[in-house]
Amino acid sequence: MILMYFPMKRLLALMILAALAAFSFADQKIVLGKLGQTVAATPIRRAPGDSAGTYYRCKAYEYLVIRPSKYEKWLQVVLQNGRSGYILADKVARLPYEVTIDQTYASAGTTTSRGGTTMRAAVADYGLKFTGTPYKWGGNDLMGGIDCSGFVKQLFGKIGIDLPRTAAQQALVGQPINRLEDLQKGDRLYFWEKKRNKIGHTGIYLGNGYFVHSSSSRRGVATDSLENDKWRRILIAARR
Secondary structure: OOOOOOOHHHHHHHHHHHHHOOOOOOOOEEEEEEEEEEOOOEEEEOOOOOOOOEEEEEOOOOEEEEEEOOOOOEEEEEOOOOOEEEEEHHHEEEEEEEEEEEHHHHOOOOOOOOOOHHHHHHHHHHHHOOOOOEEOOOOEEOOOEEOHHHHHHHHHHOOOOOOOOOHHHHOOOOOEOOOHHHOOOOOEEEEEEOOOOEEEEEEEEEEOOEEEEEEOOOOEEEEEEOOOHHHHOOEEEEEO
16 A cells, blocks of 8 residues: 655655755745644545545654645645645644755656655756765765765665665665666666676666766766666666
């Protein structure tokens, strides 16, 4: 079942991504709604009514993105698939925080769900900000030095997706993408390393055949193209 609310970790991830770009896109914020927290177990309904179908049954103290509605007893809930649900207003504490996302990130895709198009595209774009960070075997510092799998792990960690540490382990996580033409911005790419006879390299797809990665051969974070036979012939997996 796809959860239709924004858990706190996801909300914080959205806020972090928006904040990271605020210095250059301060006037392009989209307000998703206000932060709310359920005070008791209650359903999110498809329509404002006790007999309406249920999207999801919230537990107490779950975080939501809420908006006012024209129905006195009901608040709108921003769903992760871009639609709206309804929740009884007296079951939600309204917190004094706006939830925003950068318009540039929002325009990159169609959803803000976990690992959804917008968030994965935002990760890809954010990765470009670290172009030039030196390659460091076993490194985890996006500014000081990082290796390929550390780069991917750190970036996806910004949106609350906790990937394993190595490229070989990461390649086992997520939805497989089996055709190049099905790749989307933010998909993870995995490459075979002949010397170690295993998956030994990874990067993040940017679209139009390009990807960003931390490469020892490029001495750090850089972009490359799958049109280059060097990369195309050793690409053996992609995950979403």
